[in-house]
Amino acid sequence: MPKLDFYHSSTHNLVVIPTIVCSKISMNSKVEKEYWYITSLSQMTNDEWEALCDGCARCCLNKLEDWDTGEIYWTNVACELLDCETCKCKDYENRQSRMPDCIQLTKNNISEIVWLPPNCAYRLISEGDDLPDWHPLVSGNAGRVHEAGVSVRGRVIPENNMKPEDLENHIVDWPREIVHSGS
Ligand code: SF4
Ligand code: SF4
Numbered sequence: 001m002p003k004l005d006f007y008h009s010s011t012h013n014l015v016v017i018p019t020i021v022c023s024k025i026s027m028n029s030k031v032e033k034e035y036w037y038i039t040s041l042s043q044m045t046n047d048e049w050e051a052l053c054d055g056c057a058r059c060c061l062n063k064l065e066d067w068d069t070g071e072i073y074w075t076n077v078a079c080e081l082l083d084c085e086t087c088k089c090k091d092y093e094n095r096q097s098r099m100p101d102c103i104q105l106t107k108n109n110i111s112e113i114v115w116l117p118p119n120c121a122y123r124l125i126s127e128g129d130d131l132p133d134w135h136p137l138v139s140g141n142a143g144r145v146h147e148a149g150v151s152v153r154g155r156v157i158p159e160n161n162m163k164p165e166d167l168e169n170h171i172v173d174w175p176r177e178i179v180h181s182g183s
Contacts, residue, residue: 057087058117074175078156118178
């Protein structure tokens with residue numbers, strides 16, 4: 001998505017949020033069982049931090065912010081590097097050179113990212129909540145995030161060649177809705 005600062009739509013003054021944030025999605029990290037109960041985010045090792053990511057890919061969606069009200073609008077338009085079926089980045093290792101807007105979520109910047117989706121494990125833990133039963137660390141199954149309807153699989157489109165001003169036609173509510181249980 002080309003960088004766009006501000007534009008005036010028919011109904012709002014909007015800005016495309018310039019940071020797309022994602023942590024590395026990995027099921028291969030070596031972590032202790034239920035470590036998130038006894039280890040704060042700031043004390044986690046890199047493996048523990050990265051294993052928290054559930055692979056939902058909601059953070060890889062484009063978002064708009066109304067600069068008059070601060071309201072965030074989610075869209076169903078995914079970053080062009082997202083594989084919309086697997087919900088994985090197609091070039092994770094080189095993503096920051098290819099997509100400068102993709103910024104790593106870290107212990108230092110998590111408190112500044114106000115738009116993390118409510119299901120995001122980093123947001124849940126930072127707000128003192130538990131991980132839901134569909135989370136890979138709880139279920140032991142990376143596929144549960146898709147089965148529970150948490151991931152973006154099957155309901156997003158790639159941003160290929162889409163003009164930033166067309167994002168307003170793709171605003172959806174579901175990315176900011178929480179899924180408490182996958183059962
Ligand atoms: S929203 Fe949070 S849990 Fe979901 S993919 Fe992004 S960083 Fe991972
Ligand atoms: S570059 Fe990769 S990790 Fe970053 S927002 Fe795009 S798909 Fe997600």
